[in-house]
Amino acid sequence: MSEQIRSLTAQKIEQARAEGRTAFIGYMPAGYPTIEESIEAAVQLGNNGADIIEIGLPYSDPVMDGEVIQKATAQALENGFRVADVFHIVKEVTSRTDAAVVIMTYWNLVDRMGVDEFSRRFAEAGGAGLVTPDLVPEEAAEWFEASDKYELDRIFLTAPSSPEERVKLTVESSRGFVYAVSVMGITGARQEVSDAAERVVQRTHAAGAPRVCVGLGISEPEHVAEIGSYADGAIVGTALVTALRDGGPEAVGEITRRLVSGATKN
């Protein structure tokens, strides 16, 4: 991974490590159910123990998302969410919490605004980096350039199906951390963390990644604790969105405290 440029997400994960914790990364969709409530929910995340907050950009065709997140982002769009609103959200959340803030986005939204323009406005708002579920390094020439220019982290993904040479390419292309997909599938809470997760994390570490965080299917403190035994961070999405849907921003704070209790290493 490229380390010449300061990385806000690397800093946060290393800080958690120094404190004997697994880094905790929580996902919230921008604009769900409204822009103001999504800010409050993200602030709850940050103030209850999340090291990194991942703001999801609602998109019309979210092929990597399960039903809960699909419905939430569709509602945000119905409520009139516009892509440029995310910069206001990021600015608010970075000023009201200590967490690093990344955006999870399908690539066409960035492409449409222009990669440079998007990156500039995001960096100005205090953003740390992008998680790009449908952008692989081979297609990312413009993003490499803009992310270096504006000092943003490039968080690419590795999957259980990734062959060695692709894991290597992903690790070399990423900055901050690598997002290891725990299971062959889409987002959604699952009963157990897949056995495949540990292997993909090991392979990603072995390819030279200093920080690997695991996402997909994590919904319990026990999952967070289990992942902490082999990975550097746990990423939770659907469980948090469900809490927001059913109980509002306060419920996000509660479930974050509960999940983070699994992050402390004995």
Next chain:
Amino acid sequence: MDTPQSGSTSHEGAFRDQEGPYFGKYGGRWMPESLMAALQEVEETFREAIEDPEFIKELNDLYANYINRPSLLTEAKRFAEPYPGVRIFLKREDLNHTGSHKINNVIGQALLAKRMGKTRLIAETGAGQHGVATATAAALFGLECTVYMGEVDTQRQALNVARMEMLGAEVIAVKVGARTLKDAINEALRDWVASVDTTHYLLGTVTGPAPFPEMVRYFHQVIGQEAREQSQAQTGKLPDAVIACVGGGSNAIGIFHAFLDDTTVGLYGMEAGGAGVDTGKHSAPITLGRVGVLHGARTYLMQDEDGQTIDSHSISAGLDYPGVGPEHAFLHDSGRVDYQPVSDSEAMNAFKTLTQSEGIMPAIESAHALAGAQRLAEQWVKDGVVDADTPEADQKVIIVNLSGRGDKDVSTAATWFGMVPEDQAGRGE
């Protein structure tokens, strides 16, 4: 692996030799990492297979003895009567088994699925033609089959749903998003991410991530190869124009490909203009002209200022897709193919005219191409390029790709032309 270079707008060498993953600056592989290994496997299997004489032999045998190839090239004399000096020929993909060109690609990819040891096919479908073709191949090869279809389309094409189920396929009505073709593709991709070990995603058009645009084109190239030979045999020359409808663009690229480097042959792609491109209710992404990334490819898209996909509209479910194959985007920019919108009403008039002048009922998709032929022939007559006294050798020849038959569209057409009471009407928007 090599890092491909994107961003070029020029092309080198023949148009026919464009391979992907990029066509100029279009195409590519904008897909989740989870699917990259599967896409590589499909690509490697495809490249090996087309160099394997046994595979080609098996494919050609199925083309001839299962699909019914070569398809006829039929002259439509009464349809062409209003345009003296113009001869119009129909490439009869409607006579293929299952009733459209879709089966060419399906048989090819199903053979590849078997070669990869996959036991299950999944597919998306809009009008149902591709779903029916996939269910047919699954029955033929003893594979499991799941077809994703937008809920709106399952309602307007209920008979095709029954047809697929009769063939042994499971049809899943997609109830998210706009509940049409693009959402069926989203859902098929979600299935594939979780099932890729056992399952091949049999994509039905020339879009999607590499190698799909090139591979699907390959299995349809036979249309143009046959048409080129038939034209020479039946008219003694190459046609002056080849016209096809363009949704994703598979039948169009199939018939265009053999003619791409014949500079005397004009190529025309007819997009679905719906209620009119200026109304926003259409499926004409090239005419709209906004480039972006959808379903794995960089291409022209129906999208708003933010990059959100806009719902497409067309009377023809098979053209009702908000993107277009990346090679078409490239052929548009290069000027080799002329893309034009055809409205619902122009298409429906051509549908009726062909049915009543030739006794051939076209799919409404194909009727867009017929309307394009009428437009071009009328222009030639108006400009005095040809007339009733033009000797046969100098007459203009148009080939229209009649990509499918219209049985599936009878209820839509009956509603459009007011032939059924309103409370019993089928799909009629």
